[in-house]
Amino acid sequence: MAEKTIVPPIKSQGIKTKLIPWIKSFIDDDMKEGRWIEPFMGTSVVAFNMKFEKAIVADINPHIVEFYNELKNKEITPKSVREFLEHEGEILKNAEENGYAHYRSIRDRFNKSGKNPLDFLFLSRAGFNGMVRFNKKGEWNIPFCRKPNRFSKAYITKIVNQTSAVFNVITENWQFHYKDFREVIQMASENDIIYCDPPYYGRYVDYYNGWTEKDENDLYTLLKGTKAKFILSTWHHNDFRENEMIEKFWNEFNIETKEHFYHAGGKVDNRNPVIEALVYNFDKNEIKKSHHSAIEHGLLF
Ligand SMILES: C[S@@+](CC[C@H](N)C(=O)[O-])C[C@H]1O[C@@H](n2cnc3c(N)ncnc32)[C@H](O)[C@@H]1O
Known part of the structure; x- marks a missing residue:
């Protein structure tokens, strides 16, 4: 039976609650030896549901970081x-x-x-x-x-x-940082998995959600250079346009897409279905294979 999704006490527009089962399908238990690194935590709903023993979660919104540090x-x-x-x-x-x-x-x-x-x-x-x-x-x-x-x-x-x-999910080995993503991604090592959910280029903007092409470029350079595994959430296209950043930066990695409806927000653009993308730099089939062989050997049910 699917596990119940943990919903955090502070929510925000663009919260990824609905995408959690999809993101989870990229994670196997072996990865949990390493750390979950999430430089754009937002509400942190994704980190909380991945339930790693060790995690680094960060954001440039000091209020959210402070809330979880105090917790x-x-x-x-x-x-x-x-x-x-x-x-x-x-x-x-x-x-x-x-x-x-x-x-x-x-x-x-x-x-x-x-x-x-x-x-x-x-x-x-x-x-x-x-x-x-x-x-x-x-x-x-x-x-x-x-x-x-x-x-x-x-x-x-x-x-x-x-x-x-x-x-109950946060352990001693979780760190919450008020830092820019450029610093956080560089903390990752080979066994870690980095999940990035940056503000979407050309879409929603508030004080902590400005996002430029230079930011996207820096993100690309850091993710391309990392030894860790990464998963990046972004949008692929909607009824009106394509996300030009896919062609510019992300097409060289693996990409899966899914249709998603955002209900929050007054802008017409935000009420339309969006094709969400997960960009990743590892072989997802390897995860399935190791699951299969674990089942064959009676290690998993
Ligand atoms: C799309 S939201 C993340 C939503 C999150 N995945 C969730 O489900 O709640 C993007 C987050 O990136 C943060 N952010 C924006 N620019 C940043 C930067 N340069 N470094 C780190 N975090 C940043 C914003 O404050 C915002 O919380």
Whole structure:
């Protein structure tokens, strides 16, 4: 039976939850001897579901990195998440303008100090669609989603359970870094697997998701040069156009494609089906063969 997908407490546009079974099909148990290296962690949903004992996950969004660093160090725990949300949720319930006054005050203190990862969690779960987006100045940019009793008991329990699920996956041997991908890819060695999910060139942009052709070129140079295995998520084409980066950089590697629908986002371009691609530099059949021979030898069922 397929394992249940772990959904993290902080979500964002472009989250790869739906692609997890496909990405998993590239991973076999032997690879788990090495480290899972994910330089563009975003919500980190992919890393959490691969369940490696050792991992390096990183992003240039400091808020997400700080949240998971504190969770790893037990400065944040499922219990403290519950207490915080119950406390702030109660104030929100009674605040003026159907709660908006309190949302604004948390948003403002977060924008000013940017320091409290629990404020970040609160904002992401009180805003529209549970999304994360920052404006050009790097400030929180999601409108408040007015709902009576926004942080109901059931809603808080759901967020706490999501926090517990990721808390249980993170081991001592996981590292969370606030670093640029160029630094992170160079940490990889032969036994590791690097999974890259950069901002898609020519598509969605927010403060932490600017992406230029030079970035794509640097990514290509580093992935071409790495001794590790890599898998890169990118888009191949949609109804309107092709991703010119495929032809320019990625065609020399192996590519698998799949149709995927993104529901989030208001732009017409984002509501159309996208052909997603996984670009990789190893022989996927070898994985299947070793699975087969393990089954033949009674090692796997
Ligand atoms: C498409 S999202 C990753 C989504 C993730 N796979 C998920 O399922 O949630 C791309 C991420 O790359 C990060 N990013 C953008 N530029 C970066 C850079 N130069 N180095 C490292 N991370 C970067 C963004 O902050 C964003 O979180």
